[in-house]
Amino acid sequence: MSHALVVGGTGMLFAVSVELARRYDALTVVARRASRLETLRDAVGESARFHGAALDWGDDDALRSALDEAQEAYGPVELAVCWIHGSAPRAPRLVAERIAPARYVHVVGSAAGDPARVGDERRDAVASVEGIRYSQAILGFVVEGGRSRWLTDAEIAAGVLAAIDADDDPYVVGTIRPWSMRP
Numbered sequence: 001m002s003h004a005l006v007v008g009g010t011g012m013l014f015a016v017s018v019e020l021a022r023r024y025d026a027l028t029v030v031a032r033r034a035s036r037l038e039t040l041r042d043a044v045g046e047s048a049r050f051h052g053a054a055l056d057w058g059d060d061d062a063l064r065s066a067l068d069e070a071q072e073a074y075g076p077v078e079l080a081v082c083w084i085h086g087s088a089p090r091a092p093r094l095v096a097e098r099i100a101p102a103r104y105v106h107v108v109g110s111a112a113g114d115p116a117r118v119g120d121e122r123r124d125a126v127a128s129v130e131g132i133r134y135s136q137a138i139l140g141f142v143v144e145g146g147r148s149r150w151l152t153d154a155e156i157a158a159g160v161l162a163a164i165d166a167d168d169d170p171y172v173v174g175t176i177r178p179w180s181m182r183p
Ligand SMILES: NC(=O)c1ccc[n+]([C@@H]2O[C@H](COP(=O)([O-])OP(=O)(O)OC[C@H]3O[C@@H](n4cnc5c(N)ncnc54)[C@H](OP(=O)(O)O)[C@@H]3O)[C@@H](O)[C@H]2O)c1
Pocket: 007, 008, 009, 010, 011, 012, 013, 030, 031, 032, 033, 034, 036, 055, 056, 057, 058, 083, 085, 109, 110, 139, 140, 141, 149, 150, 151, 152, 153, 156
């Protein structure tokens, strides 16, 4: 059974979760609120088997056991799309360790695209896990009419799906240039 995972999949990545449910036999989604996971379950409908894991990604044990349970039920995760706030620095690697070997699309904020940044610790932490095929989807911004703004949820979801399909690393959603125009 093909199995995809979206961590943080009930917010701006809601439409990504729905689309992956269309593409995979089973979908596991991690978020805290059971109510939002139920809304997503309704949207997924019959298109895939759906497992909503209601937990805090800062709780290592809960995250580990949820991923193990999901893979016992639906088989190994082939693709993970992870949007994890910086407040849970261990979670991105923990997910990678649990699901390897697998493809891992790491959705990150625009700071990761700062040309002045020397290294990206988040990338190193995850990409170094054996068996992980890693790529980043950097959420940039939009420049229009000489002004700049952040991306809408619809632009983010469409861009992350494009990143999955393009398999580029990094894939920039919107733009990160000129960096001085970052909103
Ligand atoms: N470059 C850009 O333009 C850019 C970049 C980033 C964000 N944004 C915007 O900023 C808005 C807010 O961003 P956001 O990250 O708050 O967006 P979000 O995608 O709406 O919410 C984050 C997702 O992660 C889950 N989550 C949050 N904390 C969690 C935790 N501790 N444990 C487990 N799951 C957790 C949320 O569900 P629960 O709350 O139920 O846990 C939800 O599924 C977005 O709507 C987006 O439009 C724009």
